[in-house]
Amino acid sequence: MADPRGFLRTRDRELPESRPVPLRLQDWREVHEHRVGDSPYLTRQAGRCMDCGIPFCHQGCPLGNLIPEWNDLVWRGQWEEAIERLHATNNFPEFTGRICPAPCENSCVLGINQPPVTIKNIEVSIIDEAWERGLVHPVVPDRLTDSTVAVVGSGPAGLAVAQQLTRAGHTVVVFEKDDAIGGLLRYGVPDFKLEKAHIDRRVAQMEAEGTRFRTGVTVGEDPTWDELRARFDAVVIAIGASLPRSLRVEGRALPGVVNAMTYLSQSNAVVAGRTVADQITATDKDVIIIGGGDTGSDCLGTALRQGARSVTTLAIGYQPPVERPQDQPWPT
Structure with missing residues (x-):
């Protein structure tokens, strides 16, 4: 458990301030100022986590993030261990930490009689700090298999699938119909919610790991589905609802x-x-x-x-x- 009396000492939620409306309407930068580092407010908020015997935040999170564990590590200032635990269940916390609706917070047990822990903000702070400290590296597989996989669609699902399969040693090619990787992250979510530099940084990491990307390819036309299936051992369909x-x-x-x-x-x-x-x-x-x-x-x-x-x-x-x-x- 982080701070055994943290939820008693700190009863209020603390979140980064949003940029002033007149200012942010003049550009496309993110609305929120994401503060990282060993800031007192982040330590206080992570310390409010009670490490419940049954952490319902796990149930609320579709990914099953190990929330109490990395809350404890943030409270202790152990950033390398925190990003390791976060990456254990989440390939791209800089995406979810910005645009996920955070059902984990609605499930927080502290919500019985207090405002819940600021889980989403702690999550994005972990990954932002990890990038800042150089703690995110390409994970190159120890050996390659003989299997090839085509991933159709480069949204968050397609990218996560591709990264996991590449790290398992398979040869993975991601096909995207648009001219840039990211799916709806790239051309659906506006920059004021998710600046595209976050996508570019992850794509660069995945390329270093061995994932290959092909843009401007409409699967079903050229190549056809039959042609794609003949060229690869497996095909993963991760297209969005466009x-x-x-x-x-x-x-x-x-x-x-x-x-x-x-x-x-x-x-x-x-x-x-x-x-x-x-x-x-x-x-x-x-x-x-x-x-x-x-x-x-x-x-x-x-x-x-x-x-x-x-x-x-x-x-x-x-x-x-x-x-x-x-x-x-x-x-x-």
Whole structure:
């Protein structure tokens, strides 16, 4: 256990401050200032972890991250051991630590009567500090097998699969239809949530480990699926859900009604320095966003940064509460 009395001494959550709104609307940098290093606030927050006999945060995390273990190591300032434990279950904590909705925090036992541990922020601080200290290295396999694997799709699932198989000694080739690796991390999630340097750094690590990447390849056309299957011993399909959901409502086909991913991918390409012909932009327009989820919020931030005259979000559900409602006590 980190600090046996930590959750009693420190009862409040402490998170990095967000950059001022007028400032961050002028650029595409990340919204939050991620502080790393042996900062007192991070030590205090990691010390609030109670190392529960049954750590429900494990259940809440889809990856099964060993959260109490690396909380303890952060509290002790053992950064190399902390990133080792984090990498044991998570290939890319700099991705999840920024854009994961953090169900682990809703599962934190401390949430019974206190604000939960700042698990997500501690996670991203571990990997940011590990990169800063040079603790992340290519993991080259000791020996190579005779097996070849094609991974179709270079989003987080495809990249994680490719990295694990490469480290097992297989020869892995990742195929991506876009002109850059990353899938929706690259052309879906805006830079103000995930700057693309984080993707580039991981791709460089994976290339050093032996993973091969092929961009601009539409599997199913050239090569066909049969051709791909004939060339490789195994094929992993890790494609995203890129087909938009269409609404059967009057006016759906009118000019100016666009799908979110088309809009976001064009914006991300332009931010990356590419030229997009006939780019859909919100500049000087009154924008309506249908849908209040993560994609809707991505469109909101993008439209504001493009200089929209106004932005209105329409959602079918009720506005969720800021804090856990009384009728949903822990661990619901």
